Amino acid sequence: MSQWLPIEQIARSVNSGELKAQDLVKQSLKSISDNKDFDAIISTLEDNALKRASEIDKSVATGKTAGRLAGVPFIAKDNFLVFGADTTAASNILRGFQAPYQATAINKLEAEGAICVAKANLDAFAHGTSTENSDFMTTKNPHDKARVPGGSSGGSAAAVVLDMAPFALGTDTGGSIRQPASFSGCVGYKPTYGLVSRSGVVAMASSTDVIGPLARTVEDAAIVLDVMSGKDPLDGTTIEKQDGYVNASGDLKGLKVGVIKEYMKEGLSDGVRQVIEEAVSKLKAGGAEISEVSLPSIDMALAVYYIICPAEVSSNLARYDGQRFGYSDPEATTLEASYKLSRGHGFGKEAKRRIMIGTYVLSSGYYDAYYKKAQIVRTKLINEFETALKNVDFLIGPVAPTTAFKIGENISDPLKMYLCDIMTVAANMIGNPAISIPAGLSENLPVGLQVMAGKSKDKELLGVSKQIEEILA
Amino acid sequence: MINNDIRKKYLVTIGIECHVQLKTKTKLFSGADNDAREAAPNTLVNHIDFGLPGALPVLNKQALELAARAAFALNTSPQSFSKFDRKHYFYPDLPMGYQITQYDEPIILGGHVTYQLGDELKTVNITRAHLESDAGKSTHASGKDYSLVDLNRAGTPLLEIVSEPDMHSSVEAKAYARELWLNMRYAGVSDANLYYGNMRFDVNVSVSQTDKLGTRTETKNLNSFRSVEKAVDYEVDRQIELLEKGEKIIQETRGWDEAKQKTVSQRTKENADDYRYMPDPDIPPITLDAAWLDHIQQSMPVLPADWRSKLSDLNLDGPNIETLLEAEVEHEQTDYLKLIADSLDDPNQAKFLANWFVNLEIPLRASEEKLNLPNDQRKAAYQTVYNLSKSGKLSSTNVKALLVRLLSGASLPEDIEAYASQVGLIQLSDTAEIEKIVVDVISQNLKAAEDVKNGEMKAIGFLVGQVMKLSEGKANPGLASQLIKKQLGV
Numbered sequence: 001m002s003q004w005l006p007i008e009q010i011a012r013s014v015n016s017g018e019l020k021a022q023d024l025v026k027q028s029l030k031s032i033s034d035n036k037d038f039d040a041i042i043s044t045l046e047d048n049a050l051k052r053a054s055e056i057d058k059s060v061a062t063g064k065t066a067g068r069l070a071g072v073p074f075i076a077k078d079n080f081l082v083f084g085a086d087t088t089a090a091s092n093i094l095r096g097f098q099a100p101y102q103a104t105a106i107n108k109l110e111a112e113g114a115i116c117v118a119k120a121n122l123d124a125f126a127h128g129t130s131t132e133n134s135d136f137m138t139t140k141n142p143h144d145k146a147r148v149p150g151g152s153s154g155g156s157a158a159a160v161v162l163d164m165a166p167f168a169l170g171t172d173t174g175g176s177i178r179q180p181a182s183f184s185g186c187v188g189y190k191p192t193y194g195l196v197s198r199s200g201v202v203a204m205a206s207s208t209d210v211i212g213p214l215a216r217t218v219e220d221a222a223i224v225l226d227v228m229s230g231k232d233p234l235d236g237t238t239i240e241k242q243d244g245y246v247n248a249s250g251d252l253k254g255l256k257v258g259v260i261k262e263y264m265k266e267g268l269s270d271g272v273r274q275v276i277e278e279a280v281s282k283l284k285a286g287g288a289e290i291s292e293v294s295l296p297s298i299d300m301a302l303a304v305y306y307i308i309c310p311a312e313v314s315s316n317l318a319r320y321d322g323q324r325f326g327y328s329d330p331e332a333t334t335l336e337a338s339y340k341l342s343r344g345h346g347f348g349k350e351a352k353r354r355i356m357i358g359t360y361v362l363s364s365g366y367y368d369a370y371y372k373k374a375q376i377v378r379t380k381l382i383n384e385f386e387t388a389l390k391n392v393d394f395l396i397g398p399v400a401p402t403t404a405f406k407i408g409e410n411i412s413d414p415l416k417m418y419l420c421d422i423m424t425v426a427a428n429m430i431g432n433p434a435i436s437i438p439a440g441l442s443e444n445l446p447v448g449l450q451v452m453a454g455k456s457k458d459k460e461l462l463g464v465s466k467q468i469e470e471i472l473a
Numbered sequence: 474m475i476n477n478d479i480r481k482k483y484l485v486t487i488g489i490e491c492h493v494q495l496k497t498k499t500k501l502f503s504g505a506d507n508d509a510r511e512a513a514p515n516t517l518v519n520h521i522d523f524g525l526p527g528a529l530p531v532l533n534k535q536a537l538e539l540a541a542r543a544a545f546a547l548n549t550s551p552q553s554f555s556k557f558d559r560k561h562y563f564y565p566d567l568p569m570g571y572q573i574t575q576y577d578e579p580i581i582l583g584g585h586v587t588y589q590l591g592d593e594l595k596t597v598n599i600t601r602a603h604l605e606s607d608a609g610k611s612t613h614a615s616g617k618d619y620s621l622v623d624l625n626r627a628g629t630p631l632l633e634i635v636s637e638p639d640m641h642s643s644v645e646a647k648a649y650a651r652e653l654w655l656n657m658r659y660a661g662v663s664d665a666n667l668y669y670g671n672m673r674f675d676v677n678v679s680v681s682q683t684d685k686l687g688t689r690t691e692t693k694n695l696n697s698f699r700s701v702e703k704a705v706d707y708e709v710d711r712q713i714e715l716l717e718k719g720e721k722i723i724q725e726t727r728g729w730d731e732a733k734q735k736t737v738s739q740r741t742k743e744n745a746d747d748y749r750y751m752p753d754p755d756i757p758p759i760t761l762d763a764a765w766l767d768h769i770q771q772s773m774p775v776l777p778a779d780w781r782s783k784l785s786d787l788n789l790d791g792p793n794i795e796t797l798l799e800a801e802v803e804h805e806q807t808d809y810l811k812l813i814a815d816s817l818d819d820p821n822q823a824k825f826l827a828n829w830f831v832n833l834e835i836p837l838r839a840s841e842e843k844l845n846l847p848n849d850q851r852k853a854a855y856q857t858v859y860n861l862s863k864s865g866k867l868s869s870t871n872v873k874a875l876l877v878r879l880l881s882g883a884s885l886p887e888d889i890e891a892y893a894s895q896v897g898l899i900q901l902s903d904t905a906e907i908e909k910i911v912v913d914v915i916s917q918n919l920k921a922a923e924d925v926k927n928g929e930m931k932a933i934g935f936l937v938g939q940v941m942k943l944s945e946g947k948a949n950p951g952l953a954s955q956l957i958k959k960q961l962g963v
Contacts, residue, residue, distance in 0.1 A: 081527050094526065101520050103527060200527040207754035236531045236756055312754055315559055318570020319524040335620075339563055362561075362749035371751065 003027070004166040007072055007220045011113065014071035017060055021053035021071030021115065028073035028117045031164045038145070039137040040158040042078045043086050044118040049073065052115045067113030069227060074109065075159045075168040077152075078119035079126055079202035082106050085116075089202045090134040091124040093320045093327045093346030103200025104235065105169065105211050105228045112227045120155030120168060124348045125317065126176055126204045128152050129420035132411050133350040140407070142184055143445055147404040150180030150420075153214060157184035160214045167215040167224050173204045174305050175399070175424025177212050178436035182399035182448025185438050187469070188214045189221040192456045193431035194239040196225070197232030205312040206237075208305075208428035218437065218465045222246050225458070242459055250463030252286040252471070256392040258293030263397035263423050271442030276398045279439040279449045279472055283396075286471045293388050293395060297381045298426050304381070305425040306418060307361050307374040314358025317351060353414065382430045386454075394464060395452040398423055399436045403445035423450065433458045435465050439472050475710045479717060483680040485709050486687075487646045488600075488638035489701075490675040491653055492631045493663045494607070495539045501606045501630035502530030502573060502756075509625035510669050517625040524568030529755050530606075532557075536630040537759065539662045540580045540604055541769045543632055546660035546776055547599050549584030550766065556758040557604070560748040565622045566609035574633075576750045579603035580759070586636075587778055588652035589791060590645065597649045598637040605631050632662070638677065638686070643705035650674055650701045655777045658802040665802075667696055674701050678708040680716065687712070688722035692736045695729055704729045707736050780810055783817075787824050793831045800835045806848050807838070812855065825859050833876055844880045854879040857889040861899070865949050866890070871898040901948040904956070907940065910948065911956045914939045925961050933957055 004010065013019035029049070032041050056066045076082060079089040081099035083106075088094045106116060123133035131139040131154035139154045141147040142161040149158040153170030157180035160168050170177040172190040181188025189212045196211040203209060213224035222245045229241040259280060264273065284290045322328035322342025329341035347355070361370035388395065400420055410417045427434035432455050436448035451468065453461035500507050503521035520528040544551040558576035581602035588595055609627035613620045634653065640646045654672055657663045665671050673696055679689035690712070692704045712722050727736040775783075777798050784794045801810050809830045816822040837844060846854065858875055861867045867875060875898050879885060886892035893899045901907055914936055915922045924932035933954055940953040 079527075081525075087526065089526070097526070100525070101528075198527070199529050202526045203529075205754075234531060235529050237529075237754075311751060315561060315571060315749075315751060318561060318563070319526070319568060321563060321565075321570060323565050324523060324568060325525065335565065359749065362751050364747045364749070367750070 002216055003031070003163050004216070006217065007069065007166050007215075007223050010072050010166060011068055011070040014056065014113070015060060015065045019071065021056040021066070021113075022050060024071050025049045025053040025073050025115055025117055028165045031162065032118055032159075035162045035164060038140045038142065038158055038162060040121055040139045040149070040155040040162065040164065041075070041118045042088060042090065042121050042136060042155070045082065045085050045116055048084070049115050049117040052110075056113055056115070067111065068223065069109060070113035072114045072167070073117045073165045074114050074224075075118045075120050075156060075165045076106065076116050077122050077156045077168070077170050079122060079171060080106055080119070080169060081200040081202070082116050082119070085119065087119070087202070088136075089125050090122045090136055091346070091348065091351065092135045093342070094202075095135075095327060097326050099200075101200060104197035104232045106200065108228050109224070114227075117165060118159070120153070120159050122155055123152035123350065125202065125313070125351055126152040126171055126173055127313070127350040127354055129175070129179055129417055130405070130407075130410070131155060132407065133348060135348050138407055141404045141445075144404065147406055147445070148183065150183030150400075150404060152176040152180070153188075154180045154184070156214045157181050157186055157188065160184075160186045160216060167213050167220055169211065170214050171201060171204065171209055171211055172424075172428065173209050174309060174421045174428050177214060178399050178424050178434060178448065178450060179420060181214055181436040182446065182450075183404040185446030186214050186216060187218055187221050187438065188212070188436040188448070189218075189225060189462075190427060190434045191225055191229065192239070192433045192458055193428075194237045195229045195241060195433075195456075195458060197235040197238050199232055199234035203316040205309040206316060207312060208309065208431075210428070218435070218462060218469045219246070221435075222248060222462045225462075239456070242456070244459045245462055248459050248463035248466065250460065250465075250467050252283060252288045252464070252467045255288045255394070255464065256291065257283060257288045258291050258388060258392035258395045260298065260395050260397040261292050261294040262296075262298045267401050267422075268398060269402045271403060271445075272398050272401060272447050275440040275442050275447040276449060280396070282471050283468065286467070291392060293392060295381075295384045295388055295426075297377060297384050300377050301381055301426040301429050302418065302422045304374045304377045305421065305429060306357070307370050308378065308429075310354040310358035311362050311371050312358070313351075313354040314356075314362065317347070317355055320346065322346065350414075378429050381426065385426070385430050385432065389454045393453075394461070397450050399448040399450040400424070403442050403447060427452055431455055433461045435461060437465055437469050437472065475713050475717070479713060480709070482682055483709075483713055483716075484682070485641050485705075486638045486679050486681070486689075487640040487642075487705060488677040489636045489640070489646060489649060490677070491634045491636075491650070492673045492675075493543070493634060493657050493665070494671040495536050495630040495632055495662060496664050497533055497535045497539060497630055499533055499535075500628035501533050501536050501604065503628050505628065507629055509629065512625050514621070514623035514625060518627070522568065522624055522628045524570070530573060530753075532756055532759070533630065536604060537580070537761075538769060539630075540602070540632055541761070541766060542660045542773065543602060543634070543657065543662045544581045544584065545770055545773050546656040546662065547581065547584030547586060547602070547634070549581060549599070551580050551761060552578070552582055553761050553763075554578065554758060555580045557753045557756045558750050559753045560750055562746055562748060564608070564611075565620065566611045566624070566627065568609070568624065568627060572606060572608060573753055573756070574605035575603035578758075581634075586649060586652050586656065588648050589781065589795070590648050591791075595645065595648070597639040600635045600637050602632050602634040605633060607631050638679075643702045643709070646676060646705045647698045647702040650698050652777070654698070655798060655802065659774055659776050661774070670696055672696070676701060676705055676708070678705055678712070679722070680709055680712045687716075688724050690722065690725055690727050690736075692727045692729055693739070700729055700731065703734055704736055707734065711736065775810075775814075783814065784827065787813075787820055787827060789824070789827050793827065796831050796835060797827065800830070800838070804835070804838050807834075807851075808848065809835075812852055815852075821863070822859050825862070826855055829855070829872070829876060833873060834880065837877070837880070845883045846880045846885065850885050851880070854885055854889070861890060861893065865951070866899050867893070868900050868950070871900065874898055897945070897947065899947065901944055904952065907944070907948050907953055908956050908960075910940050910943050911953065911960055914943060915957070915960055922961055925957070925963060928963075
């Protein structure tokens with residue numbers, strides 16, 4: 001059992017004075033310290049967090065309420081800019097960089113009384129599926145220290161599962177919230193593209209980056225989403241939020257649920273298949289109308305992703321040039337040397353690999369063959385999903401083909417590592433919401449069930465996810 | 474040196490790319506102040522302009538509005554769909570490592586500019602115009618082992634207007650540049666202050682003896698009409714000289730050396746960078762709302778071409794019209810054209826205003842003469858002076874003298890006519906009084922009077938002169954002449 005109450009109850013108790021925000025922060029910090037050997041956390045914000053907590057307690061003592069997340073500690077992936085705190089994106093090139101402004105998502109959470117206590121480990125710049133690409137350390141899976149927690153939000157997922165805080169923030173560009181949620185065993189929610197502002201979050205691939213919560217329950221994730229979401233004048237791609245994310249309800253009875261055929265074929269490990277098939281039977285028993293849905297272009301989603309994502313990565317990482325902030329190589333004596341040495345030494349292998357692929361696919365003469373073609377397939381994919389989601393209410397399938405793999409198992413084979421994203425990238429390419437819900441264990445390792453919905457159907461997805469969560473529990 | 478006979482063998486072809494700095498309050502993609510003219514370096518910079526991690530550009534809607542106004546000023550409408558792209562290169566004054574520009578779906582496609590060249594009306598077609606953000610400013614101090622970067626200008630909105638190669642002489646190039654400048658000013662798109670580099674011209678020049686265009690060079694960053702003209706002249710002669718020697722033109726970017734009055738090679742196109750253009754995923758494509766666009770079109774002011782036709786209806790000549798059109802934007806809030814337009818019901822009055830603007834007020838202001846009269850009182854001043862002149866109370870010499878006095882004063886006298894009279898500028902139009910003087914003059918100049926009677930009309934001039942002298946210049950000379958004739962019975 002978790003040491004944390006549901007988020008709604010924590011906030012209620014803090015607002016009533018029953019619980020002290022300072023105690024909650026201390027509890028969180030203690031848990032972080034107790035679980036140090038999992039390497040989930042890059043830095044803690046102890047002083048700031050305790051200060052904010054005491055302000056909240058004082059404010060409550062004077063009879064005020066401190067918001068819907070009053071006193072709730074949380075952990076942000078270290079690619080969120082938190083004012084005055086180190087923000088490294090787990091990369092050497094940003095080591096020591098202190099954020100001079102703050103992410104909109106953090107502002108909104110703080111406005112409702114939440115307290116950021118720590119920054120979680122990730123694959124550097126969110127490039128990866130295991131946290132092994134972190135320039136600092138590899139986070140260990142809470143269920144088996146020899147295994148990865150998934151990634152790139154592996155630190156956030158492990159932190160939630162290890163009870164370090166009631167929730168953590170992640171980013172999901174190709175599966176980086178859902179896949180670690182599945183590997184580590186918590187709920188991971190990827191909202192509709194644009195629902196949460198990306199302002200103040202280190203960009204990976206701007207057209208697919210989304211921000212979302214990792215939490216113990218769907219309802220906890222829903223509250224956090226509700227607070228963070230909505231149009232932001234600092235992000236032109238944001239969209240209006242809708243009412244009803246919190247306490248959303250859904251009824252499985254008569255609901256049309258399509259199992260994605262392409263995700264269930266060869267390549268899926270037996271263990272995961274078994275858990276997912278059991279989950280499907282439970283949904284059926286719960287009254288859902290299950291059918292098999294084929295999305296032929298989905299096989300191309302990964303290829304498309306690994307063209308568009310590196311293209312945007314190569315562009316988004318251009319600003320790390322050693323001239324204004326972050327690592328600047330002290331040996332450089334000319335501008336060109338400064339660029340080459342700062343970037344050469346500051347970026348890790350995976351960032352360099354993606355910069356090179358991205359630069360290649362965007363270069364003149366290759367743009368049409370790669371980037372443009374990828375965008376055409378992306379549009380085809382969007383259309384296929386739209387059609388499929390006219391016939392069924394939700395699509396389901398596994399989150400990843402396997403359970404958490406061993407640390408070092410895939411590290412020398414980038415292609416094998418990229419395959420971890422094969423079942424998650426489609427949602428990013430089309431911009432639709434998707435969730436990973438704990439569905440059971442296979443050989444003592446967690447397996448997540450992925451549920452996908454139509455664009456902006458976040459409320460509906462959260463509602464049905466609560467039903468599914470209950471059935472699978 | 475090239476002589477005219479050789480020059481005549483070649484057809485010169487010129488296209489111009491002009492960067493117009495939009496006068497938005499804030500930058501194209503950030504809330505930082507856009508007026509970098511007098512600001513200390515790096516004071517108008519926020520996290521977006523600085524390219525910090527996580528900073529996202531958000532399109533400034535005012536820039537869109539100004540681009541739409543520019544489109545109407547270029548005799549077209551903005552595209553209902555356009556988008557932004559990233560153009561990548563590394564340089565310290567480009568903080569994000571890419572410039573945000575519009576690559577293949579610009580805000581403006583087509584349009585044209587017409588201008589007057591002597592008696593001819595010429596047209597230059599517009600290929601396209603796109604929005605983009607400016608880079609910062611790099612300063613490379615000589616002898617220093619560092620360069621300085623000022624990011625105040627980074628993110629300033631620019632509209633790059635690309636013309637078709639429709640010009641064929643340096644005079645045409647200069648005239649087009651000036652016309653573009655006038656239009657951007659009139660449409661309220663830009664301050665278009667050339668001194669501050671609000672408009673910068675890149676001229677593409679080629680020469681050819683056949684129908685096929687020759688290899689062109691691009692001379693960048695010209696910041697005056699004169700340098701546009703001079704750079705074209707220089708390039709034309711340089712290219713002809715090379716061709717005459719049997720050499721080839723290298724396609725390249727050149728700069729203008731103002732001190733030496735010549736173009737200099739900067740970079741050949743063969744080493745052109747690969748900018749790796751891609752659609753900017755941070756900025757959603759732009760779709761313009763028809764009602765919004767309609768509203769902007771309704772708010773467009775009268776543009777230079779329309780003023781020209783209005784003013785030529787008053788029989789003003791070309792050079793005077795151009796003087797008015799330029800002064801209108803150079804002398805802020807003087808509203809020359811509005812004052813003229815307001816009095817079009819009385820074409821004589823309108824003409825009177827145009828005449829005294831061109832011949833008096835504009836030169837006075839141009840020579841930085843101190844004119845203290847508040848602008849909003851000028852209408853009344855001109856109105857009264859016109860009425861006094863019309864009723865014969867002011868000679869044209871005295872119109873000028875009175876206007877100078879009125880425009881120099883801090884405010885208008887309560888009774889302008891009384892004031893004019895007091896300072897001795899009102900001419901005598903009282904028949905009885907002038908008649909007395911006339912009688913005196915005739916009695917003192919009998920010989921001349923006799924000449925007039927004998928039909929020697931030249932002598933009237935002499936007598937009028939005497940009347941003027943005796944009246945200390947106040948007599949209405951026309952009236953005096955009539956009265957002399959009446960007295961002498963001719």
